[in-house]
Amino acid sequence: MALNSAAVGKLTEVMADFEIKDLRVSVEGREILKGVSLAVNKGEVHAVMGPNGSGKSTLSHTLMGHPNYKVLGGQVLFKGKDILTLPTEQRAKLGMFLALQYPVVVPGITMSNFLRTAINAKRGFDGKDKSKSINVKEFRALLKNEMSVLRMDDSFLSRYVNEGFSGGEKKRAEILQMAVLKPEIAILDETDSGLDIDSIKFVSDAVNKMRGPELGVLIITHYTRVLKFIKPDYVHVLVNGEFVRSGGPELADWLEAKGYSEWVKEPDKAPAALEAR
């Protein structure tokens, strides 16, 4: 198997495409991430695994700039910039995407309006130069293919964002957004949680279709289940705000058997136990 890209970075001083350096973050005055470093290159899929409370969601939200998370130190370098200094929208414009664990219901805004505005924002449409905005035909064509992979019908587009969506529909809608916005670094935060097996499959198919040299993926997950469908190149274990182990896909298998008991006092048997059901 390939060398861990982080290790390569250290040996050669070559910067990875997306590099988290010694990131420390607090939430409501409590330090949650205590110096996290990770390098992700485009073309790679990294899984960040950890028990509840390890700081997984803090990592994903901080990377996207959620206002509740306070950066105490460190850098996140992407395209020559420390993105921690950028507002959320500019991180997105630079090519980052976060699929939320709990997608927000936004009443009054249709999925169609939401997607179109996001696509137009990415294209730099400021409401004036119409040539930069996506036209109806183009928009339809773009969505049609992606929606069929995700088994979503047209009625999604006229519904308000996530309103009345089932758990599976919400996650599929997140991946649909990823598919049309075509990020270079995608963070999937517990995208598998609360999903039935069909939805996991549709979502995984869609993500696998997007994999390639132009996309780096960070899958954040508690359970190993989703990694059977989206095979990671690297697996990192996050415990108590620090990476305690990194390895190849075999680390996920090992975690499935042992859980996080090596690091967590209360044995966290959930992964194995759930898989058995």
Place this chain on the structure above:
Amino acid sequence: MAFTKAAVEELSALHGEPAWLRARRLDAFGVFEGMSLPDTRRNEDWKQVDLKTLNLEAYAPFQQPNGVAPAGALENVGATLYQRGTTPAVASVAPDLTQRGVILMPLAAAASAHPELVQRYLFSAVKPERDKFAALHAALFSGGTFLYVPEGVTVEQPLVSQFWSAGSGAAVLPHSLVIAGRGSRFQYVDEFLSSSRDETSLASGSSEIFLEEGANVGYVALQQWGIQTWQFANQRFHLGRDSHLQMVDVALGARMARLRVEAMLEGPGSSADLKGLFFGTGDQAFDFRTLQDHIGPHTTSDLLFKGALRDRAKSVYVGVVRVEAAARGSSSNQANRNLLLSEKARATSEPILEILNNDILRCSHGATVGPVDPEHLFYLESRGIPRPIAERMLVQGFLGEVLDRLPVARVRDAVDQELSARID
């Protein structure tokens, strides 16, 4: 000219009204003279209303001539009535509607042509004794609309009245009297418009709407008075057995817009869907008083008033749900949601429940006052949508919950247009 008895007589003569109506106006004028302005400290119904800078003397009861309404022909409507200030109104009705017995005409003309109906209903719902503004309205109402849709008649296209203000310093007091015959079905729209956004006037559009058994009525009021206008308006709906009202009030204009909405659910099985939408900027103030009065058994009401406020704009909402002794099996819901878009914007919300019969299916209420949800903002921004556009979408989305359900397309478009221009 001030609000005088002579003005009442002149206005009545200008409209060629019958003697009984002139007498009613004069009676109301007596009530007006005998009342003082509401005590905003002691009178519960007027608490939180700021009348300090209101000077009734500054307004003329009418100006003559006011000119004609700047009416472009409306498209896709069944009938229209235009009126500017106190100039006698002009109505036009599609011939097939006239053949089917639909009457839409100036209220003054109807007082002579259909006295049996007008005499019986006019000011029976919104009585002059209620307060000084209601008395002023009854004494000096500047005309308005009389609409009668006979039993069993369905009108597909909306029926529209446009009331235009008559320039600075003039009082504009249009009245709508609507009678929906048994099983009739139609949509009626009151539009209150100023030709200049900054003109100062005193305006009060009041509506009395009667739904006979099984009638199904859509009522939309679009208030776009200039932003220096004082408004004191009343709307009262009387619902007969199994009738259904779908009402939407849109408040965009005025410096102080007070609106009282009363749904009297009298007939068993009657139901009312009551929606409000408001948007305030600058120093605009809104004051909404709603009443969902469940009088008959198995009556249903569902109210949602939603608004967004920016700058120093304020809104007061006081909503009463009353379940009277005979109203067993009734169901009511009341919700008032306020979005504050700046630090100095203010909204208060007060639900009042008066339950005299405990055998009810449902009686729920809720109120929210707060800024744009930061989680919503983060979500949109995480998709690359810049903050100003994200905020705008969220405000439009918030109001869209009511706007999208507005049953009359021309009003929906007009509101959408004004909101798009003002939300920034």
